[in-house]
Amino acid sequence: MQNVQQTELLVVATLLQLIVIVAAARLAGNLARLLGQPRAVGEIIAGLLLGPSLLGHFWPDLSAAIFDPIAATPMLVLSQIGLIFLMFQLGCDFDFRHLRHSHNSRAVGYVAAASIIVPTLAGVVLGWFIAPVLAPEIDRLAFSLFIGVALCITALPTMGRILREYGLTRDEIGVVAISAAAINDVTGWVLLAGVAAYAASSFSLTHTALQVGGLVALMLVLFFLGRPIADWLLKRWPIKDGEISSNLLAIVLAGIFLAGIATERLGVFTIFGGFLLGLLFHRHEEFAQAWRRQIGQFVLVFFLPIFFTYTGLRTNILGLTTLTDWAWCLLIVAVAVLAKIVPVTLAARAAGVNPANASTLGVLMNTRALMELIVLNLGLSLGIIPPKVFTMLVVMAVCTTVMTAPLLRMSLKKAGKPVERLAEA
Secondary structure (H helix, E strand, O other), X not given: OHHHHHHHHHHHHHHHHHHHHHHHHHHHHHHHHHOOOOHHHHHHHHHHHHOOOOHHHHOHHHHHHHOOHHHHHHHHHHHHHHHHHHHHHHHHHOOHHHHHOHHHHHHHHHHHHHHHHHHHHHHHHHHHHHHHHHOOOOOHHHHHHHHHHHHHOOOHHHHHHHHHHOOXXXXXXXXXXXXXXXXXXXXXXXXXXXXXXXXXXXXXXXXHHHHHHHHHHHHHXXXXXXXXXXXXXXXXXXXXXXXXXXXXXXXHHHHHHHHHHHHHHOOOOOHHHHXXXXXXXXXXXXXXXXXXXXXXXXXXXXXXXXXXXXXXXXXXXXXXXXXXXXXXXXXXXXXXXXXHHHHHHHHHHHOOOOHHHHHHHHHHHOOOHHHXXXXXXXXXXXXXXXXXXXXXXXXXXXXXXXXXXHHHHHHHHHOOOOOOOOOOO
């Protein structure tokens, strides 16, 4: 009887949090769209406001009543499942046939390299410089390497949502950006795994090489074996009346979770398994459209805001109490922006991309938001960064994402693609 009561209390606590999170995210997302920003920006800010930066600070009793710690684990699990679904949807959503053109594939290589190498080096130097002041009790090299990874990351899911809202998912520039972001993030996760191993005094070059080799092997298996299976499944259970059959949906869901387990075992975390599996279906536009209607909207409205709130509950912007704190924060933001936009733009130009599209790529690769928040939460949990630096990096993630929409509109207009309003998403 006692176990039943405890279960009921857990369910009620979880449901209460879901009510507040979904409602707050939807309201903030609507407001963000009115201000010309993507929904993701409003949802991130809603998460911050529900945490100690506002609700927890001014109404601590109310915050404690809503966000009961007993529901923390199920909420975290729900947020991770939502991220896996979102990544699968992004994999389905993009037309990678543009990459058959040599100039596009070359641009992806140049942009990905620039977006990884320069920000990582800039972050390591910055981290080494600020470590004695902001993280004196943490291993200086581990801290510096983590800052390098944090500045390297590009938010693949958030960029995907922005591209959808601007109708760029099947545009050449959108495909180049998302492809480079995918390479960027996979590399970032491998680097993060190495930093985490170093911080735990368990780094092994052999292990890292095996990890990379395992990822390559998984991608080859999915390409040569997974794609024919996906094609067969859609012939066996074709899309009818714009809907995915229940049998096909069950098989796809199981495949998504299996791919997530595979990438987690390789040390690149579960969400990239969802993305890799989504790539198997990107040639089947009817399936992608049906997935968005049946599953995609639910993921965006229900699952994703949970993660943003989870991050907000760990972020206390009011903890930056002095002008010195904010000066360090502004320095981090400035280095993060310059180390992404400038080298990516120059690399795109070197690959033969015209100036307007090159600047668009620079702006898009500067988007950090979701993936950055995932990395930062891991860094905080592993003890590689202190809470104050965590907050500064969250501010950086928000700022780099907020600036994306206005800069993107400017770049699109220069490229002859004026955008009057955001598409519904």
